[in-house]
Amino acid sequence: MSRVTTAALVGQLAGGLDIARAGRFRRVVRLTLPTGGADGAVVAAAPVLDVTFLAREVEATAASAPEPASLAPGGGGLVLTLPVAREIARVRLTAPQPGDQVAAFRFDGAAVSDDPVAVAAHGGSGAALEVTDQALILRRRNAGDHALSAGAIAGVVLRYPPVNPRLALMLVGDPAGEQGFPPAAGPGGVPVFPGVIQAGAQLAARLDPALARLAEAGPLPEALALDLILEADQPCAARIDALDLGLRLERVGFAGEAGKRVLRFGGQGTQAVELALPPAAAAVEGRMGVSLSAPPSAGVPAVSTASGPAAGADGVALGPGNLVAGRIDLPAAAVIVGAEAVLAAAEPQTLIAARLMAERNGRPDVVIAVSDEVGLGRARPAPVSFAFPPTVAPAGPLWLAVEARRGAAVAMLGGGGAVVKGGALVTEAGLAVALRFAALAGEPEATGIVLRLNGLALPLDGGTVDLTPALAALPEPHPAAVTLSVRAAGRAVVTLDPPRIRYSLP
Known part of the structure; x- marks a missing residue:
């Protein structure tokens, strides 16, 4: 089976949402699924995708910070400015002295509040201000308030809780582009955004249509590139706890020829067509549409076909x-x-x-x-x-x-x-x-047909043939091509739609 699990994501399971886009932050995990150039693919049963969004602390003075902080003198202290209001968890001094505290003041233009909004003693990890704002004036307090310079600040730590976490996917080459997963619904249908998301069913619901759209343009690429997008309103962290995604690949059509096959019988007889299977692949299921009609014939009575049997519950x-x-x-x-x-x-x-x-x-x-x-x-x-x-x-x-x-x-x-x-x-x-x-008089027309795959008769159910039992009976390793024989009991035209065989790679 073409499959990817958490074992293939070593080093990518957890990380910060550092890519800013349209006011949100995301992390993109690229998944690769081999296809061998199959005609199509569908998601295998019961995919698993469990993701946990986590609070994250980031050094805002680092060059790699998703939202860098700026420091400049002003207001009798040091002005700390952020792109937007965030939770300022701690401030660390470069050379703290015994008894040092850090005081944070709100301000409006040149007017600075008399009382600090937060005061915290400087410990081993800094001064825990735990205040949310976009801009503050910082002062060192130790037997009075003292101005700080930018060089006196070793770091400013911001805390990002997971706010409105969501998932999305994008199958590279899909003309519809990115596909978001809808949020869960709470009481009254109000959207809720839990920090732990189990999205296996939603993964299949978004990926199957994307695979179908991609297959409309022709055979799939040798390997599919699928971007799993983890997104939130703040650059928090996200961890993939479990992932198990498999694809059933599809081969559509007959060996050496695209489109339908039309078999014309002038009387009782048997004709055969070839179905090709990908080498080294294990076929798991298959279906094919079949229609039966009578050719024009003067003076030959038509077939009388019984209505289907009426079954009870026993x-x-x-x-x-x-x-x-x-x-x-x-x-x-x-x-x-x-x-x-x-x-x-x-x-x-x-x-x-x-x-x-x-x-x-x-x-x-x-x-x-x-x-x-x-x-x-x-x-x-x-x-x-x-x-x-x-x-x-x-x-x-x-x-x-x-x-x-x-x-x-x-x-x-x-x-x-x-x-x-x-x-x-x-x-x-x-x-x-x-x-x-x-009818007894004349030659029977449009009579019953028997289809066999590698010698095993196939059930015909409402114009559809289930190839699965016969595919399951193929020897291992299976042949590169299998013979489908069609036997008609009289004059008939049998139309075979392109078979759709689903298989897995070794």
């Missing part, structure tokens, strides 16, 4: 050797080319197959057709499509049974009475099923 466990069946009453003879049943995977990499069975004494009996195996990867119930060789079935009762060849699944049962609707039968104790037909 299910029954489905394992090897355990068949669950539903009964269909065919009003007329038909050519059956496919079926659907509502299933959910109970184990990963489950393989399901279906059987068409004749009825005897009210129960399923002789098997008349067997479907290809279908990989089942979804844990929630969904219609699963099976393809049969075109099979002629007479009018009357017919049973569709499903079984788990490997793994385990849950077969959803129908609810209500025994009712036939467009070829779908829902029984009180049977499987919710539907059949796909082709």
